[in-house]
Amino acid sequence: MSSVDHSQFFKEISGRMENTLKVLDKELKGLRTSRASVNFLDAVQVEIYGGRGPVSQVGTVSTPDSQTILVxxxxxxLVKSVARAISDANLGVTPMADGQMIRMVMPPLTEERRRELVKLGYKYSEDAKVAVRNVRRDANDELKxxxxxxxxxEDELKSATQEVQVITDKFxxxxxxxxxxxxIDVMRI
Structure with missing residues (x-):
């Protein structure tokens, strides 16, 4: 394997691991903090003309203050469909429709709920680590x-395997x- 193959191989591995970070980032953004966030509704899928799509494809999501989300x-x-999708998502908020505007007030989080959210976040991070380690295993199998x-x-194998480990450790x-x-964000009051 030439050095050109090496760089392409490692770039591919890093790309797969980077995708895992993107998924984790999206999952973590969906975890509620004590402040309203436009990312709060990212995972909500709305019935749109026979298909499904995110809330951001049917309206503008904003946060006029730290406790309110407006769509x-x-x-x-589509107002009723969006409100129903938000209710069905079990996010702990009640959507209130007013014309073409949907308002949600974020109730304060209890200490117990904050701990549950942190625990869920750690589960997401463990899943991401498993995915990164699976990429490492696939890469090492390919090298072997x-x-x-x-x-x-034999020396190239050892060197390449070490490089795969360095990339894995970074991710x-x-x-x-x-x-x-x-x-820190979730536990902040």
């Missing part, structure tokens, strides 16, 4: 296969950083 629905015919097929020497560290930041 300005563009098509009046190449070594077996005489595309890599695991990033996951730890992300969950720590979210924990």
């Amino acid at each position: 300005q629905v563009w098509d009046k015919a 296969r190449r070594q077996k097929n005489k595309e890599l020497s 695991i560290s990033e996951i730890d950083k992300m969950i720590k930041e979210k924990e």
Whole structure:
């Protein structure tokens, strides 16, 4: 395997691990903090003309203050569908429709609920770590296969395996950083 193959191989591994971080980031943004956030509704899927899509495809989501989320629905015919989707998502908020505007007031979080959210965040981070380690395993298997097929020497295999571990450690560290930041954010009153 030439150095060109190496860089492309490691770039592919990093890309797969980066996708795991994007998924984790989206999951963590969906966890509620004590402040209203436009990302709060990211996971809510609305019935749109026979299909499904996120709330952001049918209206503008805004936070006029730290406790309120507003959705300005563009098509009046979809207001009920958006309100129902928010209710069905069990987010702990009650959508109130007023014309083409849907308002949600974020109730304060209890200490117990904050701890549950942190625990859920840690579950998401563990799932992300497992996904990163699975990418590492796949990469190492591919390297061993190449070594077996005489595309890599023993020294190249060892060096490449070490590089895969360095990349893995970098992403695991990033996951730890992300969950720590979210924990601080959720526990802040």
